[in-house]
Amino acid sequence: MSPHQHGAAAGDAPRPLADLQDAPGRIPGEAGLSESRCADCGARAFPPRRICVACLGTDLAATPLPTAGTLYSFSTVHVSSARETPYVLGYVDLPDGVRVLTEVVGDGELACDLPVELVTEPDRWYFTAASTARDTEDR
């Protein structure tokens, strides 16, 4: 039976995505974060996608997320039903066109359009002012 035949052929049923089991963008044993890149159309996304929203392709490969970006906007959250406060959220635009919602560290020095860098730790990741990230690494 052709895999492209329409209908309810056994063995060709759509399977559910185990998308709730992901730690989005983390690959076990690897330090950085990964985004998805569609093999068919090249569209990138973070968190990584299983189905490409640009072309509906399913051949998506993990590729390293760029670590340098620009802080589009941010906010220190003082009241939240989602997690313990305070924390800082921001949108970071990466050079490959992907926007990432991220925790941001370093409230006092933050500003829109600030260059920021990704910091990954075993159990968390965040973006911080580019100079701050370098200082941390130098130490």
Place this chain on the structure above:
Amino acid sequence: MDAYLVGAAMIPMGKHPGSSYTGLAAPAVRRALRDAGLERSALDAVFCGHSFGGMLTGQRIAKELGIGHVPVTNVENACSGGATAVREAVRAVRDGHADAALAIGVDKLTQFGGGTLPLVQDDPEVRLGMVMPALYAMRARRYLHERRVGPEVLAEVSVKARRHGARNPYAQFQSEVTAEQVLASRPIADPLTLFQCCPTGDGAAAVVVVSDAVRRQLAAPAVRVLASVLHSGQVTDGFRDMLRPEISFASARDAYAEAGVSAADLDVVELHDAFTIAELVYYEALGLCPEGASAEYLTSGATTHGGEVVVNPSGGLLAKGHPVGASGAAQAVELYWHLTGQAGARQVPGARLGLAHVTGGGIAGMDHGSCTVHIFEKV
């Protein structure tokens, strides 16, 4: 086929912890039917918008009013839920499936105790800590950055909302505030402070939508539905201009085209001011002022009584309150009252044309999940 609003009612918005969803909504439905002069047996369909009422909320409300053996459809569209119910009622009448349809919007947020609205945990941004004030706060931060204005402009939105709400007996907040008080209230998500955020509250509203034939049999004043538009958001994984929420631009564009009117024709607008920054951004999205001009437009007084177009005479979501699924229906009620001269101390004199706008949802990759725009005309 035209659709008309012939009856509309809401309960005062506020904290009603002793009321169930039925307890909130049944009095509004009863009053709307009474004001329309329509027998409940004449209803052909019921649509109920809510986000947190659980299964069969619409049926539980209809049941207590003896309404049965009609299709009852529950709709969930976050802040646009009530407006989506109105739109479905309008469509049912326009398409000839109903001569009379009832739209209900209801929600009870005090069940969560307070704080930010619980969002859907499946969403990757929500799992990172996204809450609605944070989303609007990032929009506000970007606005202050790009427009080179201070947070005083944001505060003026709340000052206007509370001044309007002080005239509205249905408003959750009926007291005025100063810009200083707004800015000094406790931080929620920087730069937004408490008085820049809609309150936790409960509410319900209902409108009766009928065909022209039914309208002519009733004595109640009527309002014609000129446009009824619903959009979903469009996902992107890349850059998005947070000052240009495309879902609201697109919905407004379609609504003006459907109605054959322009923003300059409007007398009264109820728009989605869940947070102060929203009102500024939506002035531009709805075409009330040119893109980039919203701060001056607000501070010029153009959007209050005596100005070009009165925006949120109810006090808006900031003062009237924002029980999510109720708000879109409550906006329709407010405009019905203004366009039929029944808005009391907050009446926009001689109002002929009104627009309602609600957009909602914290959903990763979109500016918002849903947006509804209605345009109503005095008959």
